[in-house]
Amino acid sequence: MIELLLEPQVWLAFATLTALELVLGIDNIIFISILVDKLPARQRERARRIGLFFALFMRVGLLLGLAWIVGLTAPLFSVLGLAVTGRMLILAAGGAFLVWKSVGEIRGLFAGADDHTSVGRGGHLGFGTAILQITVIDLVFSLDSIITAVGMVDQVPVMIAAVIVSVGLMMAFAGAIGNFVSSHPTIKMLALAFLVVVGAVLLAEGLGQAIPKGYVYSAMAFSLAVELLNIRLRRRLALADASSPEPARTPETMGRTASSA
Template sequence: MDQITALAADPAAWAALATLIVMEVVLGIDNLIFISILTNKLPANQQTKARRIGIGLALIMRLGLLGTIAIIVRLTEPLFTAFGHGFSWRDLILIAGGLFLVWKATKEIHHNVDPDPGPDLFDSGRATLGFGAAVGQILMLDLVFSIDSIITAVGMTDHVPIMVVAVIVAVTVMLLAANPVARFLQANPTVVMLALGFLLMIGMTLIAEGFGAHVPKGYIYTAMAFSALVEGLNMLRRRANAKR
């Protein structure tokens, strides 16, 4: 309690908290896009439940990982060396998660561009993915994003209470934004393709980082923001043409 009181009175702690919350929210965008695209394939009456379960699992997983920070820190220690790079558990998890994300995004892109894709990706009346399978895939990506999130948090502050508050706030923002984001993607198929492109880029970035090639997050999110801005202008143009 004394530690929490001291942190509450420390301006540097509040600055660290604000910075970490922003960072956690930005890192959560990737997770939220994946959850939205995946749950939109479920029947309408299961979509909200699946999103809440997926985001709730993300919160539980991140808080659980915060309780094992000593183990998380050791995940960055090399296990073996190959191709001149020492691979740690974190590297292997990032590579596995990146491969899964690339596979999933590529599969969904193929489903969208195939002239005969079978069931519609956003047909709310028919399920193209089982509820359990959707939750399982969300859980798998939650693990990858959670480990990356916690390692980022550990690199920014040494105070666990600050990390806990930042994680809770960031996941709460994800929970509030989940349904609006999913409805927006459902109503704008071209944005879905853009989001899948984001996931493909993020997957390749995770693989690159797993092999020791650090890619600054600022470059990635700047590219995503610029692409989203261009797509927003295209949407405004389409609406203007429709009104004419």
């Protein structure tokens, strides 16, 4: 154990795996944040922490059961020449659940807007139901995360340390991320669209069609950057409207002025 701490490549593997686990964990945080937003305010932080604790517990448990994980990659049966494994079944089921849940949340947002209710929630959820749904998606994301870790690092202690650190950081920032998503309806819609894409990717992997996740995350990062710029622009326009006695000159108002002249 002491020898591991003295090897530079071990520290490099630890840092790389921690960063990768954080990237893979963003989807987990977004799903939990959107789900707990449907709970009463006094229960949200508790549900968020329970969900992330389950994520940590499942990841460490899966690492300790490496033999079981390796067995999940062994073919169980074949369908039309495609060798189906346990991992594929779990990813397909989890991806389908994520798509179904995210599309349902998007429909809930539109229903809430049509009813002139809070756009941020779109319905309420029982605490037990929320924890159950978080646990299901934790299992899917944890399996995907740990299989990635097994492919990168050989030492189980390094994997466990990276997972603990990454989930600890997720716990530290989950509240801030959740509040930001909840307070910006456009970001929430974008996050739900992300989850639909992630669910489709998991479903495709479960059907034997691997999609490079680098492309998916790059597109997500670009879309998020554009939306953040839009939020900043809207904020500046709102400040300009508040400080100016005259109406802001938008394309609509300029068109009306020209027509009246």
